[in-house]
Amino acid sequence: MKNIRLISVLLFGIFISMLLVSAETISYVQPDNVTGAVKDTGAINVIAAYYLGYRLFDTLFEILVFTVAVQGVVYLLGHIPTLEQHKPMREKAIIIYTDLIFGASLITGMYIAVAGHISAGGGFVGGIVGATGAVLVFLTMPMEDIENEFNHKYMAIWEAVILITIFILALIPILKGMSPMENFLPLGTPGHIISGGIIPIVDTLIGIKVLIGAVTIAQTFIKHRGVF
Amino acid sequence: MSIDIQIYPSLLTLVPMLFAPLFLLFRTKLVQKLLASLIIILDLLIIYRLTLIMPLDEYTGGWILRGIHLRFDNLSLIYTLLFVTVIGTSWLSSFKKNYPPLFYFLTSILLSTLNTSAITLDLFNIYVMLELSSIIAYILIAMKDNWKHLWASLKYLMISYFAFTMYLTAVGLIYMHTGTLDISRITGEIPPIIVSMLIVPLLLKSGVFPVSMWLPAAHSLAPTEVSAILSGSFVKMGSIVIFRLINTPILKQAYTPITLIALLSALTGVILAYNESNVKRILAFHTISQMGYVLAGGPVYGALHAFNHGIFKSLLFFTVGDQVEETGHYDIKALKHAKFPMHRYIFLVIGVLGISGVPLFSGFISKSMIIHHIPIYGKVVLILASVGTVASMSKLVSIGYRKSSIKLIPHYIIMATIIILVGIRYIEHVISLWTIIESLIVIIVGITIFLVIHPKHIPRILEKLDIMVIEYMLTLITVWAILYM
Amino acid sequence: MIYIAIAVVIFAIGGIGIIWKDNILLKLLSLGIMNAGVVALFVSIAGLKYRIPAILNTSGPYADPLPQAVIITSIVIGFATMSLALVFTMLISLKKGTLSSKKLQEDIDREH
Amino acid sequence: MEVTLGFMGIIFAIGVVLSHNPMRAVIFMGAFSITMATYYYAMGAPDVAMAEATLGAVFTTFIYVVAMKHRGSIKVAYIRKEPFFFKTNNGFAGSEYHLLKRFADKNAMHLEITRIAEIPSHKDLQTDRSFQFDIICGGLKDSLSLPGYTPLPYHLRGFAIYVKTDSEDIYESLEDFLVGDVNEEY
Known part of the structure; x- marks a missing residue:
């Protein structure tokens, strides 16, 4: 077995060195991608203009990838029995601080999500930032409290509803005689928080969706595996 | 709306x-x-x-x-x-x-x-x-x-x-x-x-x-x-x-290595399938072989074969899979004691006729189209692969059937109808004396092989993770070398 | 061009890790490195000429926004694949008590 | 600046690939992700950097740590016997305990230890459902006959750890471990 691995590492090495050698022959063409994007989408963050404007189609699938992974993790981990020995940290100071951090991270995450079209960030990052705070709270809570406050069923329903809302937002333009995934709301003044048509709306929805999904993943892992 | x-x-x-x-x-x-x-x-x-x-x-x-x-x-x-x-x-x-x-x-x-x-x-x-x-x-x-x-x-x-x-x-x-x-x-x-x-x-x-x-x-x-x-x-x-x-410029000159790999795949798939005794794995190896046909066929005939293959392969997987789930046996010898019920066996045979390229069934159309539009070395390989297909499919058919009450199962019927409809509708495009003789010879030789040569158990060394990586790397370097020359 | 080279080297380290490691967890970590290598490649392509992020409240010339926009998708896909792979690994190790890919493969062979 | 960050990334990546212990590899991975996030930021891609920092560095590391906790467990029953297996004020001790502990650490498994009073009788082993241990140990002679268990003699002649015959993989890997024929490369 060792020999076989050695041979494949050698082959891989040869291939990579060939790639490095032939990288000289690859020219570089920088297309003019920046001008016009703001006029088209109303978002001054051109990356967001691509991410949620021109290539919204990819982003829809990206959300689906995340959802599929969450659903798969929940389903597959459901096979193993839940762990009895979740031992939360119950010191008062830790509880208060984690709660504070949770609140702060939710607000930060929300801001990052909503302002995705005027500064760096966006829905995905915002959602995960919020979820990180929630994970801290999980360390201090008994399992029943976690299950009551972050109820699996309600979270699943919300997740599905938000997903459907995003897809409907992508489909509405057809009814107005435009092509699907077109930005059908007024674009507003670039640079303001209310601008960019559907981009901030979709960003917010993605943020909430990702928050729920990441919390679900973390909760399932903790439920079946315990923390640390 | x-x-x-x-x-x-x-x-x-x-x-x-x-x-x-x-x-x-x-x-x-x-x-x-x-x-x-x-x-x-x-x-x-x-x-x-x-x-x-x-x-x-x-x-x-x-x-x-x-x-x-x-x-x-x-x-x-x-x-x-x-x-x-x-x-x-x-x-x-x-x-x-x-x-x-x-x-x-x-x-x-x-x-x-x-x-x-x-x-x-x-x-x-x-x-x-x-x-x-x-x-x-x-x-x-x-x-x-x-x-x-x-x-x-x-x-x-x-x-x-x-x-x-x-x-x-x-x-x-x-x-x-x-x-x-x-x-x-x-x-x-x-x-x-x-x-x-x-x-x-x-x-x-x-x-x-x-x-x-x-x-x-x-x-x-x-x-x-x-x-x-x-x-x-x-x-x-x-x-x-x-x-x-x-x-596109990406693949303009790159079709040769793909054709070569496709031909290799068409042949190896049936060889592995013939020597396998797990029925579902036989079908899986046939997928490897038939995908070789698809890629060798190019965008017109290959696409047609992809359609046909999708239909008859899912019919085969439905019938065989239902049988396996009902009896719990994967092995072909064990299945000979638990034979197919009549209503399932008929559809299995339709699927087998499709995949073997018998006239009046859909596989015949696309297979003969592919075989007639490929260079001569490809022709030989693909005909050999067809012989192998018939031989290993005979193993499935040889399980046999038992009498049972007639049941109408809608998804079997849909798939079988598509196979036969495509097979009859487009037959005028490929039918000639030569194709019919060819398919008859393939079938006869295939069945003879099934009767004469006994399958051997091949160890599954190719499916180890490390070997899979080395196969991948070798293919990568081979494709690059062929393109570079 | 050195940025492209850095990205390709990180990619190569990840690839070698996948091939060489026997422990599944370490294989998965190497997959993560490989993915990071590709992300670095795309970011390098975007910043090959100019490095000012394309947020138009500063003045240009800006980095190419398209590779940056598409590669975020790849990070998410990497995360999703990784968490699924970890779940598979956990379930396998619960059942078989080993994480060695060699051993698992031998077990599969023994059952036939 | 960017080149330095890139080389730091390469070094951390090599660290991940070279470490044998999964936990150390995960820590290296976290450092690698943070470095790469900074690198992306320096290359003019703040959005990518934020995604990498939150998803790659924080969340993935968290999931790894939780997932790595203890994968699989071995149920061990022991009979208290002083130099082999006994309980002290701060945990367990003894030669057989340390042997098993090292084995479990190597395979990233968790020991569930139960004390039993005496060598279980044949009847207990055959009828009692609560006797579902993978390993029975505690200075046992290798000439005992425990139905359903196979003795694995180790370097002290005449002593054995009894491993359940059904749990084939534990048996084999423990055998490898005890004989010292462990040349798996991680």
Whole structure:
């Protein structure tokens, strides 16, 4: 077995060195991608203009990838029995601080999500930032409290509803005689928080969706595996 | 909603996508049946409307040249029809069994990714489709909580993630070189090393021999409907992307290595299948062999064969898989004691006649088209492969049947009807004295081989993870070397 | 060009890790490195000429926004694949008590 | 600046690939992700950097740590016997305990230890459902006959650890471990 691995590492090495050698022959063409994007989408963050404007189609699938992974993790981990020995940290100071951090991270995450079209960030990052705070709270809570406050069923329903809302937002333009995934709301003044048509709306929805999904993943892992 | 909504190719994807989360919200059987049929009917309607105005180009969001380029043409028509049919019939079959709502959620998203792969012309979009559909496949294979399934799935995950990361690197380098991700706008020469990095992951996805030894374990361990979906529609995704790339600078000179690999795959697949005793693995090895035919056939005849293969392979997986689930035996010797009931055996035979290329069945059409449009060395290899197909399919037929009450099973009937209809409708394009004699000779020689040569057990050394990686690397370097010369 | 080289080297380290490691967890970590290598490649392509992020409240010339926009998708896909792979690994190790890919493969062979 | 960050990334990546212990590899991975995020930021891609920092560095590391906790467990029953297996104020001790502990650490498994009073009788082993141990140990002679268990003699002649015959993989890997024939490369 060792020999076989050695041979494949050698082959891989040869291939990579060939790639490095032939990288000289690859020219570089920088297309003019920046001008016009703001006029088209109303978002001054051109990356967001691509991410949620021109290539919204990819982003829809990206959300689906995340959802599929969450659903798969929940389903597959459901096979193993839940762990009895979740031992939360119950010191008062830790509880208060984690709660504070949770609140702060939710607000930060929300801001990052909503302002995705005027500064760096966006829905995905915002959602995960919020979820990180929630994970801290999980360390201090008994399992029943976690299950009551972050109820699996309600979270699943919300997740599905938000997903459907995003897809409907992508489909509405057809009814107005435009092509699907077109930005059908007024674009507003670039640079303001209310601008960019559907981009901030979709960003917010993605943020909430990702928050729920990441919390679900973390909760399932903790439920079946315990923390640390 | 008025009837004159303008129709777009992207609707093919957005419709299953929109309905998919509903499967998780409403978990009763009745609603799930309704939703499934709604998705299939809407998709078929959209395909019908699109055929009236094809070929049709769309840039997503209406942003010309900046949105993602989608195109609906003949190739897309064949493939989307196949995907909708296979997934629709699998749903039909799954309602009799106890599948969780997650299955419907995943398969309807799978349908939308497959549809997208049939219409997209964007290299990065293709990457997303490759990854999403593979993620769905990992979960579907691992749905049974058995460590063998989990290991098959994990093995597949590692090798394909490795490959797709390489594909993404190639996409990045192509973007750097040409300044675009749109296949139809790529101009100029692409260095061969990038082409090989781009092509081999697609070959892995299409399930041809040296790079796809994940396929037998995954396809044979999965439940019946999942096997049918995987073999019938999922592996076709790589082939359509390759066909899309054929007339572009990327693949202009690169078709030789693909043809060679395809021919190798066609032959090796049947050899491995003949020496196998697990019935579902026989079918999985046939997928490897038949995908060789598809890729050797090129965008016209290959696409037709992909359609035909999807239909008869899912019929075979339905019949054999149902039998295996009913009796619990995978081994062909054990199955000889638990024979097929009559109503299942008939459809098994129809599927076998289709895959063996007997006149009046669909396999005959596309196989003879491919054999007649390939250079002479390819002809010899493909005829040998056909002989092997007949020989190893005779093993399945030789299990035999027992008398039973007649049952009408709708998904069997749909698939069998398509096989026979295609076989009769297009027969005038290929029929000649020579093709008939050829197919008769193939059948006779195949059955003789089945009677004379006894299969041997081949150890599964090619399916080890380390060996799979080395197969992948070897193919990569071979493709690069052929292109470089 | 050195940025491209850095990205390709990180990619190569990840690839070698996948091939060489026997423990599944370490194989998965190497997959993560490989993915990071590709992300670095795309970011390098975007910043090959100019490095000012394309947020138009500063003045240009800007980095190419398209590779940056598409590669975020790839990070998410990497995360999703990784968490699924970890779940598979956990279930396998619960059942078989080993994480060695060599051993698992031998077990599969023994059952036939 | 950017080049330095890139080389730091390369070094951390090599650290991940070279470390044998999964926990150390995960820590290296976290450092690698943070470095790469900074690198992306320096290359003019703040959005990518934020995605990498939150998803790659924080969340993935969290999931890894939780997933790695203890994968699989071995149920060990022991008979208290002073130099081999006994309980002290701060945990367990003894030669057989340390042997098993090292084995479990190597395979990233978790020991569930139960004390039993005496060598179980044949009847107990055959009828009692609560006797579902993978390993019975505690200075046992290798000439005992415990139905359903196989003795694994180790370097002290005459002593053995009894491993359940059904749990084939534990048996084999423990045998490898005890014989010292462990040349798996991580």
